[in-house]
Amino acid sequence: MDKKMERILLRVQKPARYTGGEYGQTIKELSSVRTRFAFCFPDTYEIGMSNLGMRILYGVLNNMDGVWCERVFAPWGDMENEMRENGIPLYALESGDRVRDFDIVAFSLGYEMAYTNVLNMLDLAGLPVRSSDRGDAFPLVIAGGTSCLNAEPLAAFIDLFLLGEGEESLPELVRLYEASRGKGESRRDFLMAAAQLPGVYVPSLYEVSYNADGTVSSITARNGAPEKVRKRIVKDLDAAYFPDETIVPSTEIVHDRVVLELFRGCIRGCRFCQAGFVYRPVRRRSPENLEQHAVRSLAASGYEEITLSSLSTSDYRGLKPLCDGLLDYCGEHSVSLSLPSLRADNFSVELMERVQKVRRTGLTFAPEAGSQRLRDVINKNVREEDLLNTCAIAFAGGWNTLKLYFMLGLPTETDEDVTAIAELVNKVVHCWHEYAKNKARGLRITVSTSCFVPKPHTPFQWEAQVTGEEYMRRVALLRSVMRAKAVTYNWHDADTSFIEAVLSRGDRRIGDVLEEVWRTGGRLDAWSEYFSMERWMKAFETCGVEPGFYATRERDENETLPWSHIDVGVSPAFFRAERRAAYAETITPDCRAACMGCGALSLCPEVGCDA
Amino acid sequence: MPEQRLLFQKTGRAKYISHLDLMRTFQRIFVRAGVRVRHSEGFNPRPKISIALPLSLGQESVCELLDFGLVSGAALSELPERLNAVSPEGIRVLEAYDAARKVRELALLEALGTMTYDAGAPEDIAEKLRAFFSQRSLVIQKRSKRNLADVDIAPCIKRVSFEQTAPDTVLMRALVTAQNPSLNPEHLISALRQLQPALAPDFTVFRRLEVYDAAGKVFR
Numbered sequence: 001m002d003k004k005m006e007r008i009l010l011r012v013q014k015p016a017r018y019t020g021g022e023y024g025q026t027i028k029e030l031s032s033v034r035t036r037f038a039f040c041f042p043d044t045y046e047i048g049m050s051n052l053g054m055r056i057l058y059g060v061l062n063n064m065d066g067v068w069c070e071r072v073f074a075p076w077g078d079m080e081n082e083m084r085e086n087g088i089p090l091y092a093l094e095s096g097d098r099v100r101d102f103d104i105v106a107f108s109l110g111y112e113m114a115y116t117n118v119l120n121m122l123d124l125a126g127l128p129v130r131s132s133d134r135g136d137a138f139p140l141v142i143a144g145g146t147s148c149l150n151a152e153p154l155a156a157f158i159d160l161f162l163l164g165e166g167e168e169s170l171p172e173l174v175r176l177y178e179a180s181r182g183k184g185e186s187r188r189d190f191l192m193a194a195a196q197l198p199g200v201y202v203p204s205l206y207e208v209s210y211n212a213d214g215t216v217s218s219i220t221a222r223n224g225a226p227e228k229v230r231k232r233i234v235k236d237l238d239a240a241y242f243p244d245e246t247i248v249p250s251t252e253i254v255h256d257r258v259v260l261e262l263f264r265g266c267i268r269g270c271r272f273c274q275a276g277f278v279y280r281p282v283r284r285r286s287p288e289n290l291e292q293h294a295v296r297s298l299a300a301s302g303y304e305e306i307t308l309s310s311l312s313t314s315d316y317r318g319l320k321p322l323c324d325g326l327l328d329y330c331g332e333h334s335v336s337l338s339l340p341s342l343r344a345d346n347f348s349v350e351l352m353e354r355v356q357k358v359r360r361t362g363l364t365f366a367p368e369a370g371s372q373r374l375r376d377v378i379n380k381n382v383r384e385e386d387l388l389n390t391c392a393i394a395f396a397g398g399w400n401t402l403k404l405y406f407m408l409g410l411p412t413e414t415d416e417d418v419t420a421i422a423e424l425v426n427k428v429v430h431c432w433h434e435y436a437k438n439k440a441r442g443l444r445i446t447v448s449t450s451c452f453v454p455k456p457h458t459p460f461q462w463e464a465q466v467t468g469e470e471y472m473r474r475v476a477l478l479r480s481v482m483r484a485k486a487v488t489y490n491w492h493d494a495d496t497s498f499i500e501a502v503l504s505r506g507d508r509r510i511g512d513v514l515e516e517v518w519r520t521g522g523r524l525d526a527w528s529e530y531f532s533m534e535r536w537m538k539a540f541e542t543c544g545v546e547p548g549f550y551a552t553r554e555r556d557e558n559e560t561l562p563w564s565h566i567d568v569g570v571s572p573a574f575f576r577a578e579r580r581a582a583y584a585e586t587i588t589p590d591c592r593a594a595c596m597g598c599g600a601l602s603l604c605p606e607v608g609c610d611a
Numbered sequence: 612m613p614e615q616r617l618l619f620q621k622t623g624r625a626k627y628i629s630h631l632d633l634m635r636t637f638q639r640i641f642v643r644a645g646v647r648v649r650h651s652e653g654f655n656p657r658p659k660i661s662i663a664l665p666l667s668l669g670q671e672s673v674c675e676l677l678d679f680g681l682v683s684g685a686a687l688s689e690l691p692e693r694l695n696a697v698s699p700e701g702i703r704v705l706e707a708y709d710a711a712r713k714v715r716e717l718a719l720l721e722a723l724g725t726m727t728y729d730a731g732a733p734e735d736i737a738e739k740l741r742a743f744f745s746q747r748s749l750v751i752q753k754r755s756k757r758n759l760a761d762v763d764i765a766p767c768i769k770r771v772s773f774e775q776t777a778p779d780t781v782l783m784r785a786l787v788t789a790q791n792p793s794l795n796p797e798h799l800i801s802a803l804r805q806l807q808p809a810l811a812p813d814f815t816v817f818r819r820l821e822v823y824d825a826a827g828k829v830f831r
Binding site: 010252298 | 623624625627628629632633635636638639640641642643645650656668669697698699700701727814816
């Protein structure tokens with residue numbers, strides 16, 4: 001190891017996250033490598049290594065002949081300062097080689113607050129942040145992930161985006177890149193060819209014009225790029241790669257366990273939930289397939305815990321037999337099984353009791369809204385009696401800790417809806433008094449609220465976010481009526497939600513703001529110790545951008561949305577119908593009860609939707 | 612019940628793995644190797660693994676000792692090979708054997724410090740260091756959990772020698788007490804910094820070389 005680095009590593013917090021060398025990393029002989037791929041996660045090692053998508057793509061790429069994929073994470077502030085002071089450019093963990101010498105630099109974008117890290121990491125790597133300033137000698141810079149489904153704020157910085165799931169499109173793109181390089185084509189030629197691959201969005205091939213009122217007037221594809229870019233999906237999950245043999249970090253990460261992905265997509269259709277729409281249609285792994293992967297990955301990693309992952313675990317058909325099979329194995333091998341994302345129903349508690357015979361974590365439910373009226377508006381099909389029944393069973397079963405999550409600022413929310421949260425919580429408290437087996441320990445309920453952020457590709461994509469002042473007024477209102485002693489009330493701050501709202505529905509003009517925020521010191525904005533509202537507001541002012549235009553303005557349904565050339569499968573007509581149903585306080589049945597024809601089926605007509 | 616013991620190295624990139632993380636890492640190494648080790652009793656059984664003399668972050672070692680109870684899955688003789696096949700870079704098991712001696716009999720440890728003087732070492736540095744460390748008493752301030760305390764480290768230093776190998780490099784070999792009380796070799800550098808800063812190097816890396824019992828015999 002470099003002498004300079006050796007000294008730095010002893011001065012920074014948790015140096016193991018900067019060294020690589022973990023069990024399961026892929027090292028390749030350079031003489032056999034044609035294409036070097038830097039997989040960059042724009043957050044810390046602990047967060048990035050917990051991301052299943054990254055582990056999947058790392059495996060998929062390294063299974064390719066001649067391709068070496070390495071990992072890169074955002075350094076924490078102390079490490080970044082050391083790197084800048086000592087002239088150490090961003091490097092990849094496996095080889096320690098400089099990112100700027102790689103062929104392809106790829107970012108995984110899961111959430112908007114990581115955008116400033118993308119610019120910072122490009123800069124730390126010694127790359128100009130804007131695509132237009134990077135000549136053909138620089139690496140190709142690409143990005144994928146959920147927040148790329150409105151990629152416009154990053155359009156100036158990223159050469160191309162891969163929309164949807166990357167297991168198949170990423171290898172295709174790498175092979176196209178190699179062929180293009182072999183022919184000696186220019187970057188521009190390559191990008192034009194890449195735009196012809198399904199799922200590839202090359203922002204520089206689209207011209208965006210604006211109306212006098214600031215809204216988008218048109219998005220025009222140039223040079224033969226498709227009018228609409230459709231996200232890619234994996235059609236057969238059982239046949240898809242699963243990272244049985246993966247990296248086992250030598251230092252603790254956020255999700256330090258085997259993560260078993262049950263299915264993609266969601267049958268529920270909660271109207272605020274972007275993930276619930278953009279991951280459609282529903283595709284699942286079979287229980288047999290999952291059991292196989294569970295056993296293999298536990299044995300290969302040595303992890304002592306496995307968690308089942310999906311948007312709504314209770315909706316996995318075959319959950320009971322799967323859990324039975326897993327519990328047998330887990331019991332025998334001292335492995336614990338955890339089940340997040342369960343719905344508030346009786347079956348869940350039964351399951352939890354069986355799974356957590358010994359170590360008992362608290363229960364967490366997300367009713368999202370306090371009144372039945374508002375839960376109908378957002379199509380969160382949990383009825384009060386379901387929640388209370390579930391609580392009764394749980395309290396009778398010995399649970400005494402409960403976390404409840406709500407959103408404030410949902411469309412049509414009134415003060416009655418806000419105070420209904422306190423009423424619901426009171427009913428839960430009464431329920432505990434009635435059913436609790438062991439009252440000596442006392443009840444602890446934690447209620448959390450966050451400010452609703454309208455997201456692209458949802459029925460609420462046209463909605464205005466409430467202002468920060470209004471959110472705080474509703475927080476104060478809720479505080480004033482939430483009096484039960486057993487209840488702790490936490491509220492998320494409004495500032496981050498406001499910036500998230502601007503970024504998630506932003507257009508290309510937000511790119512200037514991002515660059516200004518980063519140039520004035522913005523980075524690690526998902527971390528409260530680094531986020532600065534003043535910095536963001538100043539950048540909006542400097543760039544002449546009115547943030548309220550993006551966050552707190554209701555859009556006309558006929559407006560051309562900045563992401564209207566991106567096709568996630570679910571049709572705009574479906575979103576409009578769902579929005580009308582929301583205002584009519586009408587619930588839509590889940591996809592298993594009745595297919596509402598959202599449009600996602602068209603992504604895989606040959607295999608169908610597995611709702 | 613007889614305990615088993617591993618002798619292992621922790622070098623290279625692995626020196627940045629903290630003690631706590633190393634325990635977790637070994638738990639997982641055993642599972643990956645298909646080797647069952649004894650677990651604690653009770654509701655939440657955990658593998659019973661202990662590593663003697665926790666190593667400071669950033670120090671290498673070629674003589675680490677890990678105690679565990681072998682249940683099944685492999686013969687002792689094949690353990691090093693089996694474990695090394697599934698270990699992270701820099702962790703290397705050298706021997707596995709039945710532990711005949713208690714860790715509390717471990718009394719001394721020998722460490723090598725590579726001291727770097729960025730502007731070149733002062734003249735006659737080896738001699739000056741020898742003189743400094745031959746003082747009868749070396750009282751330094753040591754930070755404990757809560758407060759600073761004055762501690763005389765001289766009694767803990769059993770032997771120390773210096774050799775200049777390059778204009779900017781001095782090798783220090785130190786034999787210090789390992790338990791009751793223990794002395795982290797890094798405190799020899801603290802002593803220089805606090806008591807004779809002109810002789811203090813800009814940077815030192817340590818490698819633990821060997822552990823001994825009170826009689827000065829290699830401890831295994």
